[in-house]
Amino acid sequence: xxxxxxxxxxxxxxxxxxxxxxxxxxxxxxxxxxxxxxxxxxxxxxxxxxxxxxxxxxxxxxxxxxxxxxxxxxxxxxxxxxxxxxxxxxxxxxxxxxxxxxxxxxxxxxxxxxxxxxxxxxxxxxxxxxxxxxxxxxxxxxxxxxxxxxxxxxxxxxxxxxxxxxxxxxxxxxxxxxxxxxxxxxxxxxxxxxxxxxxxxxxxxxxxxxxxxxxxxxxxxxxxxxxxxxxxxxxxxxxxxxxxxxxxxxxxxxxxxxxxxxxxxxxxxxxxxxxxxxxxxxxxxxxxxxxxxxxxxxxxxxxxxxxxxxxxxxxxxxxxxxxxxxxxxxxxxxxxxxxxxxxxxxxxxxxxxxxxxxxxxxxxxxxxxxxxxxxxxxxxxxxxxxxxxxxxxxxxxxxxxxxxxxxxxxxxxxxxxxxxxxxxxxxxxxxxxxxxxxxxxxxxxxxxxxxxxxxxxxxxxxxxxxxxxxxxxxxxxxxxxxxxxxxxxxxxxxxxxxxxxxxxxxxxxxxxxxxxxxxxxxxxxxxxxxxxxxxxxxxxxxxxxxxxxxxxxxxxxxxxxxxxxxxxxxxxxxxxxxxxxxxxxxxxxxxxxxxxxxxxxxxxxxxxxxxxxxxxxxxxxxxxxxxxxxxxxxxxxxxxxxxxxxxxxxxxxxxxxxxxxxxxxxxxxxxxxxxxxxxxxxxxxxxxxxxxxxxxxxxxxxxxxxxxxxxxxxxxxxxxxxxxxxxxxxxxxxxxxxxxxxxxxxxxxxxxxxxxxxxxxxxxxxxxxxxxxxxxxxxxxxxxxxxxxxxxxxxxxxxxxxxxxxxxxxxxxxxxxxxxxxxxxxxxxxxxxxxxxxxxxxxxxxxxxxxxx
Numbered sequence: 144x145x146x147x148x149x150x151x152x153x154x155x156x157x158x159x160x161x162x163x164x165x166x167x168x169x170x171x172x173x174x175x176x177x178x179x180x181x182x183x184x185x186x187x188x189x190x191x192x193x194x195x196x197x198x199x200x201x202x203x204x205x206x207x208x209x210x211x212x213x214x215x216x217x218x219x220x221x222x223x224x225x226x227x228x229x230x231x232x233x234x235x236x237x238x239x240x241x242x243x244x245x246x247x248x249x250x251x252x253x254x255x256x257x258x259x260x261x262x263x264x265x266x267x268x269x270x271x272x273x274x275x276x277x278x279x280x281x282x283x284x285x286x287x288x289x290x291x292x293x294x295x296x297x298x299x300x301x302x303x304x305x306x307x308x309x310x311x312x313x314x315x316x317x318x319x320x321x322x323x324x325x326x327x328x329x330x331x332x333x334x335x336x337x338x339x340x341x342x343x344x345x346x347x348x349x350x351x352x353x354x355x356x357x358x359x360x361x362x363x364x365x366x367x368x369x370x371x372x373x374x375x376x377x378x379x380x381x382x383x384x385x386x387x388x389x390x391x392x393x394x395x396x397x398x399x400x401x402x403x404x405x406x407x408x409x410x411x412x413x414x415x416x417x418x419x420x421x422x423x424x425x426x427x428x429x430x431x432x433x434x435x436x437x438x439x440x441x442x443x444x445x446x447x448x449x450x451x452x453x454x455x456x457x458x459x460x461x462x463x464x465x466x467x468x469x470x471x472x473x474x475x476x477x478x479x480x481x482x483x484x485x486x487x488x489x490x491x492x493x494x495x496x497x498x499x500x501x502x503x504x505x506x507x508x509x510x511x512x513x514x515x516x517x518x519x520x521x522x523x524x525x526x527x528x529x530x531x532x533x534x535x536x537x538x539x540x541x542x543x544x545x546x547x548x549x550x551x552x553x554x555x556x557x558x559x560x561x562x563x564x565x566x567x568x569x570x571x572x573x574x575x576x577x578x579x580x581x582x583x584x585x586x587x588x589x590x591x592x593x594x595x596x597x598x599x600x601x602x603x604x605x606x607x608x609x610x611x612x613x614x615x616x617x618x619x620x621x622x623x624x625x626x627x628x629x630x631x632x633x634x635x636x637x638x639x640x641x642x643x644x645x646x647x648x649x650x651x652x653x654x655x656x657x658x659x660x661x662x663x664x665x666x667x668x669x670x671x672x673x674x675x676x677x678x679x680x681x682x683x684x685x686x687x688x689x690x691x692x693x694x695x696x697x698x699x700x701x702x703x704x705x706x707x708x709x710x711x712x713x714x715x716x717x718x719x720x721x722x723x724x725x726x727x728x729x730x731x732x733x734x735x736x737x738x739x740x741x742x743x744x745x746x747x748x749x750x751x752x753x754x755x756x757x758x759x760x761x762x763x764x765x766x767x768x769x770x771x772x773x774x775x776x777x778x779x780x781x782x783x784x785x786x787x788x789x790x791x792x793x794x795x796x797x798x799x800x801x802x803x804x805x806x807x808x809x810x811x812x813x814x815x816x817x818x819x820x821x822x823x824x825x826x827x828x829x830x831x832x833x834x835x836x837x838x839x840x841x842x843x844x845x846x847x848x849x850x851x852x853x854x855x856x857x858x859x860x861x862x863x864x865x866x867x868x869x870x871x872x873x874x875x876x877x878x879x880x881x882x883x884x885x886x887x888x889x890x891x892x893x894x895x896x897x898x899x900x901x902x903x904x905x906x907x908x909x910x911x912x913x914x915x916x917x918x919x920x921x922x923x924x925x926x927x928x929x930x931x932x933x934x935x936x937x938x939x940x941x942x943x944x945x946x947x948x949x950x951x952x953x954x955x956x957x958x959x960x961x962x963x964x965x966x967x968x969x970x971x972x973x974x975x976x977x978x979x980x981x982x983x984x985x986x987x988x989x990x991x992x993x994x995x996x
Contacts, residue, residue, distance in 0.1 A: 149175060160244055189222045192229035199232050215489055219499075219579060317425045332369050332416045333377045333386070347374050347391050355394065356463045359402055363466060364453050366409045368446065369416060375402070385481070386410040401463050408474050411481035415442065418484035428493050428546035429528035434501075437524035438480060445473060479504075479514050483521070494548020495580035498526055502584045505621070519621065526619040529582070530626075537592060537633040538611040540599025542574075550581045551593055574600070584623055591634045598637035598818060602644055611636050638817030645818065652812060655825075657711040663801050663832075673700035685719055693717045785854045785931065792847075800835040804828055846938045853934060857927045 153172050193210060197203035213221050231237055328334060347355055362372030366388065371377050378387040388406050390399060419438050422431040452469060455461040483504060486492075492500055501522040508514040532549045535541045542553050552575050574597055581589050602609050611633050617626045645651045660669070676696045680688060694717055701712045811824040837843040 160241075188226060192222075192226045195229045195232060196225065212489075215486055218490070319424065330416070330420050332413050332420070333371060333380075347394060352395065352398075355398060359394075359398065360456055360461055360463055360466055363402065363405055363409075363463075364449060364456060366406070367412065367449050367470075369409075369413060375406070385485075386413040398463065401467055405467055405470055408470055408477050411477035412442075412445065414481040414484050415477065418488065421488075426546070428548040430494050430497050430525050430548055431487075431492075433528050434487075434497060434521060434525035437521050438484075441476065441480065445477070448473060475513060476517060479508075479517050483518075493580075494529065494546070495550050495577075495582045495585075498522065498529060498582040498584075501525055502582060523619045526582075530617045530619070533592070534614070534617055536596040537599075537630060537637070538614040540596045540601075540603050540609065540637075542596070547577075548580060550577055550585065550589060551575070551596060552577045552580075573597075584619075588627055588630050591630060594817070594819060595630070595634045595637045598641040601818075602641055605644070607644070609637075609640055634817075638819075641818050642815065642821065645821070646812075651821070652809070654711060655808075655812075657709050657714070659805060660706060660709060661715050663797075663805070669700060669704035669706045672703050673697065676700055688719065690717065690719065785857060788850065788935065789854065796836050801832055804831050804835075843938070843941055846934055846941060850931065850934045850938065853927065853931050857931070860923060860927070 149172055153175065157171070193207070197206055200206045210221075210225070231241070323329065347358060350358065358374060362375045365372045366375055366377070374391045376389050378389060380386060386409065388409070390402055390406075394402070415438055419435040419442070421427075422435045448469070452461060452466060455465070483501065486500055486504075487497060490496065490500065501518060505515060505518040505522055508518055529549070532542070532544055535543055536549070536551060542549065542551060544551075544553075554572055554575065574593060576589055576593050585592065599609050599611075613629075613632045613636065615629055617629055620626070673696070676699060677693060680693060680696065697715065697717055701707060701709075701715070706712050805828070808824055808828040812821060815821045815824060833839050837847060
């Protein structure tokens with residue numbers, strides 16, 4: 144089961160059971176993945192689970208009947224489901240919760256049903272008991288007449304025609320001409336005919352024994368080819384049930400017993416004929432067509448046998464005993480064919496599901512050579528068109544499946560936009576596996592079959608025509624290794640072709656290095672140049688920023704730095720996001736929780752973002768590289784502490800997380816054998832970087848965001864203070880009341896001085912905060928110090944806790960860097976002691992909370 148399937152199933156289960164919590168689905172997904180064990184199906188375990196459920200059930204007979212019905216339909220994963228249900232029975236708490244949940248849903252359903260029934264008109268007339276009895280009698284008469292009346296062939300044809308109209312395969316399906324449905328004699332099966340025949344049927348009991356036997360042999364030869372007889376008549380057929388016959392009651396018991404032994408051949412032949420006729424329609428797919436053709440071939444051999452028997456009968460050499468002797472070898476063949484046809488009809492099997500049933504039957508008849516050879520012949524014939532589709536897929540990356548019977552399903556996406564706007568839908572959703580269409584003998588290599596075609600398809604989308612050089616015809620055999628080896632060869636070739644194409648022709652590693660320069664801050668001088676050039680522009684509100692100006696400054700910074708040598712520097716672009724970084728990360732971490740709706744419904748216009756907060760780099764990744772890379776004194780002392788904090792965090796992220804992880808990625812890419820390995824290594828690299836940089840833990844992320852906000856606010860405060868000092872000094876220097884060689888200032892100079900003071904005061908009032916007093920400034924700095932220290936202690940405490948409880952040993956490095964001289968050690972010990980006291984049994988479960996000032 145893929146990770147995406149696990150996420151989907153867990154989220155759907157949470158939704159059905161109404162289990163919503165702040166932790167989200169990730170907790171349950173991790174728990175499920177860590178505790179998964181392979182399920183080994185055995186007859187003993189299945190039988191034990193079935194017995195356990197039957198003993199627990201209030202209606203065990205109904206359960207066993209339903210189980211056998213599903214088993215006859217070849218329902219997939221039935222035994223694992225039964226085993227799971229038997230385990231749920233043992234867990235009383237889970238069982239009680241499921242019972243309560245089902246009861247709540249039933250109550251809601253009954254309420255809605257009651258509400259839906261309210262608009263019924265109250266003036267409904269009452270019916271008397273006499274009228275009720277009359278109505279019941281009429282209904283019984285109609286029902287009995289319908290059940291015992293012969294079913295015309297036109298009804299069967301009409302049902303098939305309606306099924307054809309309702310069938311939706313996504314492709315235009317050809318339709319048989321109307322005369323096929325209008326001519327009932329074309330079915331090859333029993334057809335009702337008029338009883339107004341001129342032949343006078345003499346009671347067979349009045350005839351001598353040799354004449355009775357001759358009449359019965361003639362009737363049996365008719366019955367065996369699907370034609371009603373005179374003394375043996377076919378009963379009306381209901382649905383897909385087996386044919387039944389009625390024999391004259393006044394026959395000799397020995398003769399009647401011999402006739403009843405031969406009649407199952409006719410019943411099975413009728414079942415096979417109906418299956419072949421029905422599955423000849425286009426909508427049933429090529430696999431069922433091929434199976435029907437194989438059965439029709441066997442039917443021709445059967446008709447040859449009947450013709451030979453008829454020849455003997457006309458020569459007077461065929462007795463009832465000889466007929467039974469000659470028909471016995473065919474009895475087993477028709478029984479196996481009818482059993483397969485019935486199971487396929489019940490399960491409504493098409494494509495891969497048909498092959499699964501045939502494969503299981505082939506192995507199920509081990510020990511019965513005749514039945515196994517027959518099933519092997521049918522499976523080889525039915526699998527031929529399926530293997531043709533498979534060969535085109537794994538050898539060329541092309542799907543030609545007009546009837547939707549292949550294990551890989553193609554979803555139409557807009558291919559023309561792949562070059563510009565690639566997303567994960569192409570790789571994950573363009574081609575998907577259809578579980579019910581996977582033949583059981585290909586289940587183990589289903590993922591490789593999917594990947595093989597996808598690899599070749601990517602290369603084809605880039606304009607390269609690829610064909611596997613080791614392509615050989617694949618045929619069904621009881622030795623699975625024969626076609627498994629061929630699939631392995633095709634998979635290895637496809638993975639090598641795509642990997643070489645990405646690594647050599649499209650320079651994947653070079654693109655990753657280029658991304659590292661800008662997104663992992665590998666080019667330090669570029670950032671210095673860029674921030675210096677865009678400082679003024681990024682200070683503006685985001686709605687006042689001109690993107691084209693930022694793009695021009697970005698290009699200038701690229702040309703002025705060492706990034707100028709990067710051949711892919713032109714792929715770097717600028718994007719202004721509607722949310723700041725912290726909000727975006729919290730939205731990602733809050734997926735599938737109650738917090739998600741609040742974050743999603745938050746109006747981005749309520750956030751007064753500056754250009755710096757909404758600024759983001761974007762990198763253009765062209766197809767097919769987009770398969771791997773996708774989007775997605777007191778004041779000075781405090782300043783020094785903040786600077787030390789930022790520098791240490793930056794150093795930790797750059798040199799203790801990103802660089803080692805990057806080297807591991809490069810090493811893994813060199814040893815990758817296919818594109819899925821490349822995707823896995825790249826995803827692992829991103830996950831490790833995000834995790835070790837504390838970006839996947841909401842608590843640490845919020846504390847880190849508060850610390851950075853305090854640093855930014857402190858910087859802005861000092862900047863305003865410096866500007867206030869400068870303006871105050873300029874205002875004092877504007878006075879001209881001082882002695883000069885020119886004498887005292889003139890009236891014109893005084894007027895000019897007053898105007899300058901007025902303009903300066905106006906600018907001061909609009910843009911510069913009032914010059915703080917000494918006491919106010921010290922109080923402000925003290926508040927910043929208290930807040931910064933509190934948040935930093937909170938961060939160190941959380942890091943210490945997670946590094947021990949979650950075994951995140953890399954986080955210990957941050958503690959040692961930020962607390963290099965033991966300044967916070969005593970306080971951390973005190974917090975740890977308080978936490979241990981809270982988690983003691985006397986005080987109940989731990990309720991960890993850190994208050995900040």
